[in-house]
Amino acid sequence: xxxxxxxxxxxxxxxxxxxxxxxxxxxxxxxxxxxxxxxxxxxxxxxxxxxxxxxxxxxxxxxxxxxxxxxxxxxxxxxxxxxxxxxxxxxxxxxxxxxxxxxxxxxxxxxxxxxxxxxxxxxxxxxxxxxxxxxxxxxxxxxxxxxxxxxxxxxxxxxxxxxxxxxxxxxxxxxxxxxxxxxxxxxxxxxxxxxxxxxxxxxxxxxxxxxxxxxxxxxxxxxxxxxxxxxxxxxxxxxxxxxxxxxxxxxxxxxxxxxxxxxxxxxxxxxxxxxxxxxxxxxxxxxxxxxxxxxxxxxxxxxxxxxxxxxxxxxxxxxxxxxxxxxxxxxxxxxxxxxxxxxxxxxxxxxxxxxxxxxxxxxxxxxxxxxxxxxxxxxxxxxxxxxxxxxxxxxxxxxxxxxxxxxxxxxxxxxxxxxxxxxxxxxxxxxxxxxxxxxxxxxxxxxxxxxxxxxxxxxxxxxxxxxxxxxxxxx
Amino acid sequence: xxxxxxxxxxxxxxxxxxxxxxxxxxxxxxxxxxxxxxxxxxxxxxxxxxxxxxxxxxxxxxxxxxxxxxxxxxxxxxxxxxxxxxxxxxxxxxxxxx
Numbered sequence: 001x002x003x004x005x006x007x008x009x010x011x012x013x014x015x016x017x018x019x020x021x022x023x024x025x026x027x028x029x030x031x032x033x034x035x036x037x038x039x040x041x042x043x044x045x046x047x048x049x050x051x052x053x054x055x056x057x058x059x060x061x062x063x064x065x066x067x068x069x070x071x072x073x074x075x076x077x078x079x080x081x082x083x084x085x086x087x088x089x090x091x092x093x094x095x096x097x098x099x100x101x102x103x104x105x106x107x108x109x110x111x112x113x114x115x116x117x118x119x120x121x122x123x124x125x126x127x128x129x130x131x132x133x134x135x136x137x138x139x140x141x142x143x144x145x146x147x148x149x150x151x152x153x154x155x156x157x158x159x160x161x162x163x164x165x166x167x168x169x170x171x172x173x174x175x176x177x178x179x180x181x182x183x184x185x186x187x188x189x190x191x192x193x194x195x196x197x198x199x200x201x202x203x204x205x206x207x208x209x210x211x212x213x214x215x216x217x218x219x220x221x222x223x224x225x226x227x228x229x230x231x232x233x234x235x236x237x238x239x240x241x242x243x244x245x246x247x248x249x250x251x252x253x254x255x256x257x258x259x260x261x262x263x264x265x266x267x268x269x270x271x272x273x274x275x276x277x278x279x280x281x282x283x284x285x286x287x288x289x290x291x292x293x294x295x296x297x298x299x300x301x302x303x304x305x306x307x308x309x310x311x312x313x314x315x316x317x318x319x320x321x322x323x324x325x326x327x328x329x330x331x332x333x334x335x336x337x338x339x340x341x342x343x344x345x346x347x348x349x350x351x352x353x354x355x356x357x358x359x360x361x362x363x364x365x366x367x368x369x370x371x372x373x374x375x376x377x378x379x380x381x382x383x384x385x386x387x388x389x390x391x392x393x394x395x396x397x398x399x400x401x402x403x404x405x406x407x408x409x410x411x412x413x414x415x416x417x418x419x420x421x422x423x424x425x426x427x428x429x430x431x432x433x434x435x436x437x438x439x440x441x442x443x444x445x446x447x448x449x450x451x452x453x454x455x456x457x458x459x460x461x462x463x464x465x466x467x468x469x470x471x472x473x474x475x
Numbered sequence: 476x477x478x479x480x481x482x483x484x485x486x487x488x489x490x491x492x493x494x495x496x497x498x499x500x501x502x503x504x505x506x507x508x509x510x511x512x513x514x515x516x517x518x519x520x521x522x523x524x525x526x527x528x529x530x531x532x533x534x535x536x537x538x539x540x541x542x543x544x545x546x547x548x549x550x551x552x553x554x555x556x557x558x559x560x561x562x563x564x565x566x567x568x569x570x571x572x573x
Contacts (some may be wrong), residue, residue: 030501036562064529077548085556104550107543114539237523255494361506369564
């Protein structure tokens with residue numbers, strides 16, 4: 001890094017350019033029209049920063065080594081990352097972001113560990129900045145890594161989506177927390193490498209135990225939080241390596257990620273502490289194992305595809321309410337086909353998008369955009385809730401908790417207070433669902449037992465395609 | 476406190492405010508792409524790995540640095556490609572109107 005004066009200034013200025021590109025890129029990313037350019041600007045900023053760093057390695061008088069290994073490592077990561085990112089299906093995006101975030105977290109933890117070991121190995125005690133930053137980077141980076149892996153596992157269905165809570169686990173969390181504090185003190189007092197390794201290990205375990213008790217529905221918030229964690233861990237590595245580009249980028253992500261996390265919690269009307277510690281989604285399902293016959297206790301009304309097709313084509317207005325079920329079934333194209341079909345018959349079709357429908361805020365918009373649903377048919381919760389009262393049919397496709405009226409009136413309900421789509425105010429409600437199984441929050445949905453509700457059981461894609469066929473035949 | 480550290484703390488503190496301000500008005504539609512985009516930006520950690528690897532004076536440190544670069548590069552390249560794929564879908568396509 002110690003390059004001669006003029007070159008060093010040039011490198012610093014290039015880092016400044018890349019930092020400005022990141023900021024402008026982020027700014028653009030928050031506007032629909034410019035978002036893609038924003039991402040490209042950020043990528044350009046990254047290119048500038050990358051070239052600058054590599055140039056500094058080859059600069060005359062830079063006593064550095066491993067040039068070949070560096071290029072090989074970049075090539076491996078670039079190929080794997082690009083290949084995975086191109087192949088992943090749109091429905092699996094949340095997992096992908098979780099995994100990539102974990103990669104960043106573990107990288108920060110590895111860098112921090114290496115820097116601490118290097119500083120210790122040079123004989124003298126590392127200075128306070130190095131000790132503090134490497135510990136911070138290791139703890140936060142490790143938590144972000146294993147936490148992201150658990151989030152990935154939960155979204156991918158490898159680990160149970162339920163909130164796994166037990167008294168033992170709570171006690172263990174407390175013990176680990178105390179252990180981290182003890183190890184931090186030991187390292188700060190000059191304990192050297194052994195407690196540092198222990199700190200790395202305990203932090204990795206802590207990340208797992210932090211996310212395991214959180215239900216699948218809350219994973220978006222968790223990923224967003226861990227995303228900001230990784231940002232902060234990266235900023236910490238910037239302090240260790242005395243590199244402003246890392247400090248600025250990491251901090252930008254840490255701050256904006258925190259804000260985004262808070263916005264998501266606000267959309268669910270729950271404080272972050274409730275998301276992290278309440279274990280929502282842990283209870284036994286209120287109805288039995290699921291399946292159309294499982295809830296025989298309460299009366300539900302069934303409807304067949306033919307009747308649903310007739311009803312849909314003979315009304316004035318239909319609001320489609322997509323949820324995660326639509327994403328799993330890859331039913332967004334079929335939904336658009338049905339909407340086009342209805343539009344041809346003069347039915348006014350709108351889509352109602354709940355802010356936390358799917359597994360990430362904006363997840364539904366991404367999927368519907370993929371199916372070429374025009375922007376002007378998508379409506380936010382605030383924009384559309386008043387419309388339900390004058391709406392003929394609300395067609396719920398795989399959404400559950402976000403349309404559960406219990407959120408409005410049942411103080412006992414874990415989702416009480418969450419803003420919901422007022423689907424129950426429509427004249428008719430058709431719910432396409434595989435079974436009566438509860439959603440992520442693990443609670444029963446009273447909307448299913450509403451006298452206005454008709455249940456259309458089946459896989460969302462299959463049912464929507466059949467509806468389209470039925471309408472074609474009738475035409 | 477060294478002047479370098481002081482300057483770094485300045486940068487850190489200002490970046491916190493910029494990070495908050497710059498995305499304060501983001502529509503819900505863009506939450507996922509924004510999360511993914513910021514995720515890509517912390518992929519810059521790859522460069523930290525490069526610096527570790529470049530100064531490593533033992534094979535253990537080199538191994539740690541190497542792994543950090545591989546993971547960092549996955550984060551960086553994967554992050555930008557994923558975000559671009561998401562945003563590609565947001566461009567307005569001509570829709571057949573009745």
